[in-house]
Amino acid sequence: MSLRRLLRPLLAATLLCTGVAVQAQVSMMLPANPGGGWDSTGRQSMQAMNEAGIYTGTVSFxxxxGAGGTIGLAEFQRQAGKPDALAVFGAITVGSISMNKSPIDLSKFKPVARLTAEHIVLAVKADSPYKNLADFVEALKANPGGMPVGGGSAGGVDHIALALLAQQGGVPVSKLNYIPQAGGADTVTGIVNGTLKGGLSGISEFQQFAESGRIRILAVTSAERMKGAPEIPTFKEAGFDVEIANWRGVLGSIDMPEDNHREWVERFTKLSESKEWHAVMERLGWEPYFLPGEAFGEFIKAESERINGILVDAGLVK
Known part of the structure; x- marks a missing residue:
């Protein structure tokens, strides 16, 4: 037997192990606690990508x-040398960077894809005396400090939505009693046990609790009623001109090679067109909001200016 024939199985095994090692380097930072919107976005998108045959390798999550994603993204920003490192983030992060005076610079990351948008709902306890949004705002106006309202991190989309509602209702934003929560489940717990008079979150995190009768959703921040929940009126219908969405997307690491960046943009573009991903979005009540690569980078820049402008106008950032 020749030396080449003897070495062939060993070479094949070495290449196989090398391939596994490369796949194992794919990692995704989820800068939130398990079970929330960002966690679901990351895990569900990669699962759908696997099912669609777009990327079938392993992914570590x-x-x-904490702090609107800035803790996780700060760790992600410090990482280097991982060519296939990804991170989920969204609109919440933009305001949280300013609110927390974080050193994170979103423009340094590689924009991969904007994936979904989800509008914000305001909910109260099922037996709350506030039957509609007007009732809630009236109580908020009468005693803003005595109306603790929970939601995502300070400066996030939930907080901004409440600030805009307060402005529309003639409530001083500086007097709001906004209490950041670790996740949507914590907000629901606070609403149900009475420590919160109301809470804000994406409908995907509240809908199951509304359907089980634990909370009652008063209104949504979309321009029109949602197809999946036509019974929920909009803020505008209730007389408050507030429209804002929580978008979510994926970033590549600062030092992601250009070839890897292009490949991940292509993979997420294919994902956006796949039936597997559309089934996920329909099941979770997410709206398609796809934007690839550099176009997403331009959106991040514009959205950063818009959200920070709202925070300044609302007195949340000086």
């Missing part, structure tokens, strides 16, 4: 919650 890291949950690092």
């Amino acid at each position: 890291t949950n690092r919650g």
